[in-house]
Amino acid sequence: MATDPGLEKIQRWMQACILNQGSVEEAIASESAQSAVPAEQALKLVLPSNSLTALERLDIYRGMYLLRMEEALSIDYPALKHFLGDNEFMRLVARYVDVYPSRSYTLNRLGDRLCEFVATLDDLPRKEFCRDLARLEYALTCVFDAPETTVLTSEAVSAVPQQAWENVRLKPVEAFRLLEFEYPVSRYLGAVDGENPFPRTARKKSWLVAYRHNYGLHRMELSQPAYELLSAIAEGKTLGQAIAPVMARRWRPAVKQSDLFGWFRDWMAEGLFQSLEWADAQQSAAER
Amino acid sequence: MGQTTVQRFADRALRASSALAFLAPLLTRLAIGSAYHFTGDGKLHHLDRTTQFFASLSIPFPHFNAIFIAWLEFVGGLGLFFGLATRIFAALLSCSMIVALITSDGGEWLKKFPADITDVTSFTYLLFLIWLVLYGPGPVSIDNLLAKWLHIGGPRPPRARTRIKSMANRWDYKDLGFGIGLRSVHFQHILDKNPAIDWFEVLSENYMDTGGRPLHVLDQVAERYPLVLHGVSLSVGSTDPINFEYLKKLKALAQRVKANWVSDHLCWCGVTGLNTHDLLPMPYTTEALRHTVARVRTIQDFLERPIALENASTYLEFAASTWPESEFLAALAEEADCGILLDVNNVYVSSYNHGFDPKAYIDRIPRDRVVQMHLAGHTNKGTHIVDTHNDYVIDTVWDLYRYAHRRLGGVATLLEWDANIPSFEVVHSEALKARKFREQEEAQLKTPELAEIPAYGD
Numbered sequence: 001m002a003t004d005p006g007l008e009k010i011q012r013w014m015q016a017c018i019l020n021q022g023s024v025e026e027a028i029a030s031e032s033a034q035s036a037v038p039a040e041q042a043l044k045l046v047l048p049s050n051s052l053t054a055l056e057r058l059d060i061y062r063g064m065y066l067l068r069m070e071e072a073l074s075i076d077y078p079a080l081k082h083f084l085g086d087n088e089f090m091r092l093v094a095r096y097v098d099v100y101p102s103r104s105y106t107l108n109r110l111g112d113r114l115c116e117f118v119a120t121l122d123d124l125p126r127k128e129f130c131r132d133l134a135r136l137e138y139a140l141t142c143v144f145d146a147p148e149t150t151v152l153t154s155e156a157v158s159a160v161p162q163q164a165w166e167n168v169r170l171k172p173v174e175a176f177r178l179l180e181f182e183y184p185v186s187r188y189l190g191a192v193d194g195e196n197p198f199p200r201t202a203r204k205k206s207w208l209v210a211y212r213h214n215y216g217l218h219r220m221e222l223s224q225p226a227y228e229l230l231s232a233i234a235e236g237k238t239l240g241q242a243i244a245p246v247m248a249r250r251w252r253p254a255v256k257q258s259d260l261f262g263w264f265r266d267w268m269a270e271g272l273f274q275s276l277e278w279a280d281a282q283q284s285a286a287e288r
Numbered sequence: 289m290g291q292t293t294v295q296r297f298a299d300r301a302l303r304a305s306s307a308l309a310f311l312a313p314l315l316t317r318l319a320i321g322s323a324y325h326f327t328g329d330g331k332l333h334h335l336d337r338t339t340q341f342f343a344s345l346s347i348p349f350p351h352f353n354a355i356f357i358a359w360l361e362f363v364g365g366l367g368l369f370f371g372l373a374t375r376i377f378a379a380l381l382s383c384s385m386i387v388a389l390i391t392s393d394g395g396e397w398l399k400k401f402p403a404d405i406t407d408v409t410s411f412t413y414l415l416f417l418i419w420l421v422l423y424g425p426g427p428v429s430i431d432n433l434l435a436k437w438l439h440i441g442g443p444r445p446p447r448a449r450t451r452i453k454s455m456a457n458r459w460d461y462k463d464l465g466f467g468i469g470l471r472s473v474h475f476q477h478i479l480d481k482n483p484a485i486d487w488f489e490v491l492s493e494n495y496m497d498t499g500g501r502p503l504h505v506l507d508q509v510a511e512r513y514p515l516v517l518h519g520v521s522l523s524v525g526s527t528d529p530i531n532f533e534y535l536k537k538l539k540a541l542a543q544r545v546k547a548n549w550v551s552d553h554l555c556w557c558g559v560t561g562l563n564t565h566d567l568l569p570m571p572y573t574t575e576a577l578r579h580t581v582a583r584v585r586t587i588q589d590f591l592e593r594p595i596a597l598e599n600a601s602t603y604l605e606f607a608a609s610t611w612p613e614s615e616f617l618a619a620l621a622e623e624a625d626c627g628i629l630l631d632v633n634n635v636y637v638s639s640y641n642h643g644f645d646p647k648a649y650i651d652r653i654p655r656d657r658v659v660q661m662h663l664a665g666h667t668n669k670g671t672h673i674v675d676t677h678n679d680y681v682i683d684t685v686w687d688l689y690r691y692a693h694r695r696l697g698g699v700a701t702l703l704e705w706d707a708n709i710p711s712f713e714v715v716h717s718e719a720l721k722a723r724k725f726r727e728q729e730e731a732q733l734k735t736p737e738l739a740e741i742p743a744y745g746d
Contacts (some may be wrong), residue, residue, distance in 0.1 A: 004608030007576045008527040011559045018564055047605045050643055051671040057604035061566060068565055102563045105521035105534045106493045147499030215501040
């Protein structure tokens with residue numbers, strides 16, 4: 001019996017056994033493993049040790065695989081893990097990596113598709129809440145790793161002529177994500193981090209901006225009008241185009257001019273924008 | 289990419305002959321030992337006839353020599369049979385065979401040279417005896433048991449090539465001293481306190497795709513300390529295509545932080561485009577060696593620098609392997625012209641899991657290829673050890689580190705601690721134990737000018 005099917009087949013076989021989530025016997029009998037090495041030959045592929053059989057030795061690698069995946073996703077999704085509990089989270093990880101195994105050289109990208117995967121799981125407890133939590137935590141990982149960009153300076157702001165402000169476009173920094181949720185998931189994450197009490201997990205819309213300031217990761221909760229204004233700015237609209245619809249809508253409570261000034265003060269202070277540009281009024285009118 | 293039939297046959301034949309090598313000295317000893325013993329017994333029972341025979345050959349003191357030779361053959365035969373004092377008895381019996389060739393056989397045996405020379409029994413015996421004198425009794429012998437019991441023998445203590453203080457790897461990579469892995473839980477301590485540590489090792493993949501705080505901290509650390517990049521996803525043994533996008537980022541990072549060198553592991557991480565994020569074991573075959581050598585060369589060409597490969601901890605062995613891991617690693621380093629990062633803890637972990645001698649493993653590592661050593665804690669599960677990097681280094685591994693230092697000389701040493709990470713001071717003080725052990729080892733070697741250590745291949 002050939003104990004050396006060649007390097008390529010040995011590697012395909014071992015990987016198939018590691019990724020298979022059944023018992024080790026089921027793993028070596030799986031279609032993917034047998035496409036490399038037939039099950040009856042596989043038993044002779046690995047040597048036993050003095051204390052472990054060949055299959056027990058193979059099982060060491062299989063056991064460590066899921067633990068490693070769980071550890072990586074727990075780092076990026078601590079609130080989701082807290083909400084689901086250890087067992088349910090482990091079950092989610094196992095199902096997720098079965099569908100989306102890592103294809104990257106870094107585990108930092110392992111959870112990139114967890115949000116969309118959670119959305120497909122009808123048997124997940126409080127699926128919609130989980131999906132919002134996953135969206136929030138994924139956005140935070142993106143903000144954490146985003147490239148560092150310069151922050152808009154007061155000199156750049158004061159260089160803008162007063163009459164040009166209506167046509168100014170503000171460009172957000174790279175480490176910036178605007179998020180809208182059906183549930184108060186930011187408050188839930190804050191509670192997991194010990195920043196605030198746990199909120200009720202009933203449906204309640206919430207809006208926030210996640211951003212990085214001085215290399216620290218931050219979340220700023222927004223009102224709906226502030227969220228819509230910031231979204232319009234981030235889409236590249238001029239300040240005039242962004243502010244007008246927000247002020248025209250009837251909000252409860254109504255948006256006052258002082259609210260606008262307060263929002264912009266906070267956004268500038270937190271370094272949400274990296275640069276600005278403006279076109280003169282005539283050019284702007286021509287564009288319209 | 290499988291091995292050819294000839295290669296497979298040759299590999300297996302060599303492996304089989306190596307496994308049966310113990311039989312050669314054993315069968316020789318049993319055959320000629322019993323022959324001498326019964327011949328000696330015959331002489332003792334017929335001393336008169338033996339004395340007369342010796343006298344007829346004009347051997348001086350024939351009676352005394354008859355008694356001496358009879359007892360030598362009687363006792364020496366038993367010695368050879370059981371492998372006790374083999375070399376001594378073989379040497380004495382060789383002398384008696386030379387005398388026999390000169391006296392009893394006269395010059396007649398020379399006339400049989402070369403075609404029928406082995407017809408002369410004394411000559412054939414002499415050849416076997418010389419073989420036993422030079423090669424010893426083999427592993428199945430009382431001598432071998434005594435040597436192990438008394439801790440004598442083992443690898444031949446060879447003549448030193450290099451003094452311990454002046455030893456260097458072939459690239460003249462510096463002995464950076466004693467470092468630890470750069471971990472995010474220690475970032476603030478390092479930035480605030482500027483601790484007096486020799487160097488840091490950086491996990492490459494943690495900094496290749498981020499523009500956030502980790503990279504910002506790394507830039508600051510790189511300005512203050514020497515750095516080495518250590519990766520876990522190079523996957524040098526994989527049969528997947530080389531990931532040049534990864535290499536491009538690795539090269540850029542190495543240039544950015546002015547890395548002293550770049551290292552990864554002798555392993556594979558995944559195939560068919562997947563990554564298990566584990567350091568999976570290689571089958572140590574000639575095919576795998578050729579495959580990995582070619583990949584390491586390509587990688588080094590791309591990075592424009594030699595890389596160092598670490599022996600990973602492994603939990604299984606493939607039946608297909610025809611090389612011991614240490615010899616595979618040494619051959620890979622020689623043929624690909626790359627360095628070796630010797631993880632002393634991994635040597636111990638794998639030796640426990642597979643039942644080999646960790647010192648013999650270190651003996652096979654070519655000294656001038658070693659640029660760095662690793663130390664770490666592990667978790668003993670009873671049936672096997674898992675390389676968890678979550679605890680202090682155990683005493684056995686420290687002993688092995690001292691042995692490795694004696695064999696391989698002073699190279700940059702790093703303590704890995706990746707789970708349940710304690711304070712910076714605790715990790716650093718554990719790393720500094722390596723300095724203490726090294727200093728003790730060097731003190732035992734007396735003055736550095738005279739301190740000489742064995743060299744690989746001597």
